[in-house]
Amino acid sequence: MNLKASHTKSYIKQALNNDVLRAAVDKATRTAVKKRADKVDAIPYWEELRYRAHVIKRDVIEHLDTYLQQFETQAQANGIKVHWAIDAAEARKIIHAIAVKNNVKTVVKSKSLTTEEIHLNTFLMDRDIQALETDLGEYIVQLLDHIPSHLTAPALHLSRQDIGKLFHEKLGVDYTENPNELLSIARARLRKKFLTADMGISGVNFAIAESGCLTIVENEANARLTIGLPKVHIAVMGIEKLLPSFRELAVFLKLLAPSATGQKQTVYVNIIGGPLHTLLGEGPEQVHVILLDNGRSKILADPQLRETLFCIRCGACLNACPIYQQVGGHAYGWVYMGPIGATLIPQYLGVKEGRYAPFVSSLCGACFHACPVRIDIPHHLLKLRHKVVESGHSKAIEKIGIKAWAFLARYPMLYRVATWFPGKVQKLYKKPFPVPGYTKERAVGLFDGKGFRRRYLDNEKAKGAKNSKLI
Ligand code: SF4
Incomplete structure (x- = not known):
């Protein structure tokens, strides 16, 4: 079986459609998490x-x-x-x-x-x-x-x-x-x-x-x-x-x-x-x-990412990871998988081949808490995400979105219109805008049309009114 880290997205889709695999991984990781917790709790x-x-x-x-x-x-x-x-x-x-x-x-x-x-x-x-x-x-x-x-x-x-x-x-x-x-x-x-x-x-x-x-x-x-x-x-x-x-x-x-x-x-x-x-x-x-x-010497050269070499391959971060629990190890496309694999893949295989791996994480921090060597995996995943973006391998839609936001943020009037407009359109549309790959599995609320700035100002005003009553 030959896997490729660059095919991670399609492996994840396959895993999510495989109920037998998901049941097996879910059961095994739940048992492992419980067994670990029992033993760890007994060591003061x-x-x-x-x-x-x-x-x-x-x-x-x-x-x-x-x-x-x-x-x-x-x-x-x-x-x-x-x-x-x-x-x-x-x-x-x-x-x-x-x-x-x-x-x-x-x-x-x-x-x-x-x-x-x-x-x-x-x-x-x-x-x-x-x-x-x-x-x-x-x-x-x-x-x-x-x-x-x-x-x-x-x-x-x-x-x-x-x-x-x-x-x-x-x-x-x-x-x-x-x-x-x-x-x-x-x-x-x-x-x-x-x-x-x-x-x-x-x-x-x-x-x-x-x-x-x-x-x-x-x-x-x-x-x-x-x-x-x-x-x-x-x-x-x-x-x-x-x-x-x-x-x-x-x-x-x-x-x-x-x-x-x-x-x-x-x-x-x-x-x-x-x-x-x-x-x-x-x-x-x-x-x-x-x-x-x-490739280990190359990892060693980075004063922060070298921490990923502390790994003793215990697998605790895999069991604790909500992503691994859903998709298992083959979805990562390489011999090292799970949260630590997500940090190692781009470092060993290069940012282009491993560009998806650092994003296969919710950054919830469960991996760090499970790691017996205290490797700050979420921090390293963020750094590697930066590397993917800096090397130009992020998704086109993300690049366009960030550029558009950076442009609007320089013109406050334009920014206000741009954040007010979707709320108004949605009132007519009467349901949340679909976002591919996101709203399919999640319930998303409607925009209230106010935007962050308006809400912030309203909050400040409410706080001011409350304080003046106290005085
Ligand atoms: S929990 Fe820590 S030591 Fe264990 S596999 Fe994950 S990163 Fe390596």
């Missing part, structure tokens, strides 16, 4: 944790060069091979070279948005390397040839019935919509693959600069099997995923699970210190980490 120092996380991430992003160098040195000392990739093409090339060198034919993957970002699966398949997703949600969307529709719950847009039908059609099993039976079917198929795979590919949640370790959190143990069983493990991470030390990791682990899945803690926290442990005799023979830039 939640707000302090959010502040702390924000400060830690600010320090990391502002000193990213130092932390990256420290991480590289420590990781190499641990026996991890560190690779730098400037963009998606270079990351794919590195992965392919490692695969060829090790005669890799089959790959198991654990959930990784970074590998979605570089379109790794298609690339590997085109080179006769079978890449199998092993996270249950990812496995389902891979069977469907979809991309994830949520940062932490890739198949959130599907109902149990959808998944039952999919397994019946693609895996040839009897139809069932029982979640436990569906889980068992997937597990039975995936287990065999772990044992025979030549290589495991994962993402990284947090990389620890002080110790050169990688941290991957999960609930299904598929990441543990992906990184532990095959002889080669490649971890692909964005360069922003660093933390100074394990002390800071404790803060993020406390924040991540309640925000992401409404759990106290994720079931597994995997910490990778290097390849095959000589004493324990377990683990892969090779561990590679790819530090991916792919």
Whole structure:
């Protein structure tokens, strides 16, 4: 499935006409919001944790060069091979070279948005390397040839019935919509693959600069099997995923699970210190980490927008967003979706391709309140809207409207006539003027013909009269 951020408007229309999708997304996000609230309410120092996380991430992003160098040195000392990739093409090339060198034919993957970002699966398949997703949600969307529709719950847009039908059609099993039976079917198929795979590919949640370790959190143990069983493990991470030390990791682990899945803690926290442990005799023979830039340095250059790099991909802002709740993740047209996706899309893909994304928001602020790292998403969306307008990619009707208003505002008499006139016409028309895409779903009142200026003067007059009575 190939999506394009520039087609966002048509995806939104499709999503709004899809009742099954809307019901599934609505149910899933409502449950997630409630579960998160229950866990967060039980942590009295939640707000302090959010502040702390924000400060830690600010320090990391502002000193990213130092932390990256420290991480590289420590990781190499641990026996991890560190690779730098400037963009998606270079990351794919590195992965392919490692695969060829090790005669890799089959790959198991654990959930990784970074590998979605570089379109790794298609690339590997085109080179006769079978890449199998092993996270249950990812496995389902891979069977469907979809991309994830949520940062932490890739198949959130599907109902149990959808998944039952999919397994019946693609895996040839009897139809069932029982979640436990569906889980068992997937597990039975995936287990065999772990044992025979030549290589495991994962993402990284947090990389620890002080110790050169990688941290991957999960609930299904598929990441543990992906990184532990095959002889080669490649971890692909964005360069922003660093933390100074394990002390800071404790803060993020406390924040991540309640925000992401409404759990106290994720079931597994995997910490990778290097390849095959000589004493324990377990683990892969090779561990590679790819530090991916792919546009992150450009984001880093903007002193305000760099805050969007603080994101730990928990998905809480998606669940809280009234727009996401209606349209789901595919409507955004890229691998990152929801409020944070709306900020990342124009930054990664360019203002022209991502021109609609910053407008897919009501700016209500729910995303900011849900964000465990206190990223001021509404503020960044506004800044990106400015960028879209400045680059000349706003809608023609908006440009004309603003120009007309700017002209009228310079001539008070003309302005008064222009604001008085619609009220008079509407009195004859007797119903609100239709505004395409707005009045279709909303009740709008009639103009009273007074306009803002007249109302303001009337209010002032009324206030004056009231005050003089008091005196
Ligand atoms: S912006 Fe905040 S709430 Fe949204 S995914 Fe990132 S960390 Fe989570």
